[in-house]
Amino acid sequence: MVHDTREATSGAVSSLRSALGSNAVITPDDPRYERARRVFSGGYDRHPVAVALPGGAGDVAKVVSVAREAGVELAIRSGGHSPAGYGVVDGGVVLDLSRLRDLEIDVDQRTAWAQAGLTAGEYTKATARHGLATGFGDTASVGIGGATLAGGLGLLSRKYGLTVDDLLAAEIVTADGQFLSVDDASHPDLFWALKGGGGNFGVVTRFKYRLHDVSQFTGGVLVHSATPEVVTEFIAAADAAPDELSTVVMVMSAPPLPFLPAEVYGTPVLLATLAYNGPAASAEHAIAPLRAVASPLADLIGPKPYQEMLAPEEEDYRPIAAHRNMFLDSLDEQAAARIVAALDTSSAQVPAVQFRIMGGAVARVPADATAFAHRHRRMMVNVIAIYDDTSQSAAHEAWVATVADSLRQGPGVYTGFLGEEGEGLIHAAYPDTTWDRLVSIKRTYDPGNLFHHNHNIPPERQP
Template identity: 55%
Template sequence: MTTLDVSAVRTRFTGQVVAPGDDGYDGARAIFYGGLDPKPAVVIHPSDPAEVAGVIALARETGLELSVRCGGHSVAGHSVVDGGIVLDLRHLRAIAIDVEERTVWAQAGLTAGDVTKAVAEHGLAIGFGDTGTVGIGGITTGGGVGYLSRKHGLTIDNVLAAEVVTADGQILEVDADHHPDLFWAIRGGGGNFGVVTRFKYRLHELPGVVGGMILLPATPEVVHGFLQEAAAGPEELSVIVNVMPAPPMPFIPADVQGSLVVLGLVCYAGPADEGEKALAPIRALAEPLADFVRPIAYPEMFMEAEGDEEYHPTATARTLFADELDLARVTEVIERLRTAPAPMRVTQFRPLGGAISRVPADATAYAHRGRAFMVNVASFLDGPDTRPEREQWVRDTAAVVANGGPGAYVNFVADASAEWAREAYPGATWERLVQVKRQYDPDNLFRHNVNIPPEG
């Protein structure tokens, strides 16, 4: 380890360099989730891929730990490293849309909302997740489960090529014919293999969607019915079913606030009349407490997620997959939610299938193609002393839901333990990723992530 000479660093880069004591340092090191207070030695915003390679070289020279930041939404806090070097891509924001070819090259400093809005001006779309402020780099390399997944696949299923800066400073353009193993690995393997500075995505025609939020009472029959109707519905329909206390929002009656509700986010990627038919069985489950589902432009799906910059939630969470969610399991989860120790807690269900499941399991590094549901259990903290209690509640609730074998979605993994890495990348996927890691990052320079060590 060496002491970093920040003055010398500033002379090496034309991009912005932010260090302790500089105006903007606290903003540069802030991340979305609370409970973490990393203080990096320096935050560098490279101006081009060559400067990305320069930051990587600096990390190798100094021995300081390196983290790569796009949107700062890493649940485990991987976006910023304490005492190390943050390679912040947020100034790489070029975008080039080919309307005729239906493709877009987008640099990794852009957010999901940025790209979604830009391509929507041409009646086109690429599915990312469900939050507009996430960086496209993180969500893409981790997989990309979102509002268009059942219709058009994961984000990685629509990546045609990428520009990657490797640990030895090479700037590579990768696709199915050029560095195919690296191209395979960055589609689901996270940031283990290099810094992706831009992606080429396939776009889909999407003039509009039927989407928005619907609020229903959280009875076991309603929750189970919502999941079954959504899973059996047309592939154009993707939903996120959150079972949680009703938040204190103006449109929610005062006597409902704080009681358990189903906060459903729905998106039908097709004609409005067909969307209304697909949603009718869900609306028939119970009288909605609120219903904002309507024909909208696709970027509006992200508007609710464009949150307050001062909002930094602190929670403990677990991500898993389930192959069956029967009424008994749903009933037990709801009872656990009713009696949970935390004022704010949530169990989130995402029906999968459709286009996700039609991609062969070994086609990308996302290895969970056959799973029926993704589930996330979270409990918010009131302070550090509440963590052990809340973590136990999360573990016990997740155990109620889990069935069909282990598994984890890397973008929702909340800590960096080896156990989680193996659940995210099981079996043959892990072995192949280790081989690619040995080739492109044998010294494990890119380790501030859900790590795949080169020694396996």
């Protein structure tokens, strides 16, 4: 069996070189290999037999066909930000989309066709030249592919909805090597599944997005000392804010940031990223209640281009993190007190609980309109411990699990923030009716489960 596996992988590498050319196939003896096999998370050290760099949809179809026929493991990578490290696989082939970077912007129609190798930062920088944007989260280095297929919850969500709510069409290579154009009229079932069902159904090579006016924008960071009262009042104020204001809150031990006084380093703080799409005068009115919750330790909010809201790319930053996520509908002072107290019990470099406030346009889309079905929830919460000593991984995982369990309000998780713990939780990302529909679509387009190196939806309903 070992001999057969080696023959299969060796044959796959040869086939890839024949199909794509040697320069587009990186193997362990290539000086590019160490960088090519890296993903964003520093917790994964996997060694593929080859990294394939297709130059277009036709090449993607060739890679898919080679992997299917050889029976080798296949990982798909856009930006490589999967918390579970799914952008790389031991002993298999990585289909790296980073060469697919074309972007066609139609300013008059306010739409854009974007190839799946683009990052959120690259896309946003280009559309910003026209005062336009599509929401992709809050980090520039995230790939638009992964962000979109998970649903996409970011700094424009309360005003315009999730990323998938701005997805108008897509082009995809399925498991049988077919190239399909999908939208609400063509293969509507598959198009529906792409809106939150992850990479289970094929390799999307291009997305068509709706663009929105972001020519008037106010945002930045606001920091308060974190007490249970401050945390609950701030979350409530963010939830009650107008739709134009999207908020991401981190309750954390204060890192040594240059805009914070040294005496607060290591103490509990509430660090919020506020993003208001609209006139500056209206922004000031909307943000005032969040400023007034306490006397700010730092207030960096002001008019700025939307693209500056995305956390910049740091090429060599590869954090190791433990994390759990969930959806909540409320946060009382008792729960906030547990969060604040828990920060002192973690030895991680950055222990934190992140709140992404939902509502607004997210909640106005019917729950069954997309595979992302948790529209009615008020906030998505991610418990995080970032650390650098892998010998302490078990302790950090235990801390994260304990804090998460103390907060959880029923089922529901977001696949975009699931790590390897997601195998037991993947069904929780989808209500039963959504799950059954996704399984049926998976059975139609990937009956052999070629695309399984992901938060997998199997082609058969599990007992």
